[in-house]
Amino acid sequence: MTVKKPAKSSLAAATCGLLAAGAALGAAELAAALSKPQTGPLLAVGSAFIDLTPAWLKDFAIRTFGGNDKNVLLLVLVIVVAAFAAAIGLAARRYPRLAGGGLISLGLVAAVAALSRPGSAPLDVLPSLLAAAVGASALHLMHRAWLRTFAPHLDADRPAPSGPDRPALAAGPVTDRRELLRTAATVLGFAAVAGGLGRVVSATRDTAAAGVRLVLPRPSDPAPPLPVGSDLHLPGLGPFTTPSKDFYRVDTALVVPRVPHQDWVLRIHGLVDRPVELTFDDILARPLVERDITMTCVSNEVGGPYVGHARWLGVDLADLLRQAGVRADADQILSRSADGWTCGTPVQAVLDGRDALLAVGMNGEALPPAHGFPARMIVPGLYGYVSATKWVTEIKLTRFADERAYWTSRGWAEHAPVKTASRIEMPKPFARLAAGPATIAGTAWAQHRGVAAVEVRVDGGPWRQARLAPSPNPDTWRQWHLDWQATPGDHRLEVRATDAVGHTQPQPRVAPFPDGATGWHSVLVTVL
The missing domain is CATH 2.60.40.650 (Immunoglobulin-like)
Known part of the structure; x- marks a missing residue:
């Protein structure tokens, strides 16, 4: 009988771990797509990592990878999970129960990360817990097939596992590697089908929520035409108005939140006399204004690319606040996005007469999902992290002394006018x-x-x-x-x-x- 080489045995064991992790992630992807996409294990852990990222590392990622920083983070997460899964597969050769516990532990970590997200609910742990259960089951199946293929031929210095598996295997027939291949194909097929269905469900939902066919009303107060000569049209010099597809994107969302405009509601509350709730139709029924406003990210280095100009369409944000009745002791607008991110804007900056908007359109079309559809804040003269909440769902009037927003709680300035x-x-x-x-x-x-x-x-x-x-x-x-x-x-x-x-x-x-x-x-x- 030909003796299997230890290298082949190790490679097969590591592959067992990778396939088990793939099945786990495929099941989780489908479960998250059917509930909340951001509750998937990778996204939950990645979002929690972003929350814990110090300012210097955030600046390094933006400076080094630009708009691809989130893709790089997801790639690193996939590599880490793959390495951990391969190690679990190798460990399963001698400690199958401990290896299964390792996969379950990964699921529990992801579940805790999902619960740590702002606005999380108990059911948000289901994709991670399902991933843990599916991964452990897949690893068990793969490990048994691996044992039946390699355990009788292990080298003397690699004894077969002890425990309940060994007697059962000793009593049964020894098969060739075809059983391992069949089991691997089954697990791989499950991962591909579950993950593929999850992607289809997510893509269908994203398309329905993107607002690509939405036609916005014409502004009652349109922006005047750009002055003749404002765009020099020089080769190598960018256009005066930045195309929406080229406009910079810097935010903490690993995936772009998709909020159907039919379901969107903006709540204005806190230190106000009359709390207000507005639907998207309520916003469109108000007088719309159009303004030319340039935006800048605070992370922009000297000479950097994170600045862009667009023609925005929306409603006067100051009018919305006056409708709610801002109390005299309120000095902060604490806005919240659909993914839980918060922004603290000085009340005075919105009420001082500048063209602060709750924007619904950009460059003649509905806001692209990546730039805040269905609605976002625009306050000219302030860096985006204190003025430009995308996918905004809540505006709370409060005080800087009482509540801190996402980045200000991490040491960034509360008042951040754009520098010359x-x-x-x-x-x-x-x-x-x-x-x-x-x-x-x-x-x-x-x-x-x-x-x-x-x-x-x-x-x-x-x-x-x-x-x-x-x-x-x-x-x-x-x-x-x-x-x-x-x-x-x-x-x-x-x-x-x-x-x-x-x-x-x-x-x-x-x-x-x-x-x-x-x-x-x-x-x-x-x-x-």
């Missing part, structure tokens, strides 16, 4: 240019104050005034450009902006934490 900033977009860093006439161009922003001037200098020389394109209002960014006679050699280009109240960007680089980055943006180029 500018960036060079052309030429690109390390570009190689031909000597002669060249154009330096970019954007500058100082929302709710406006940009008054942009200056550029080359190699530390004198500052030169760039030409500013017109802008529709102080809540938008401005494009700028400067003609430059490029001479051969390596050059350092620097830019700084001055806002309409006379504040000029400081030179020293300051990291985003805790209230936004500052510093001059610079690029190095080579002229041939």
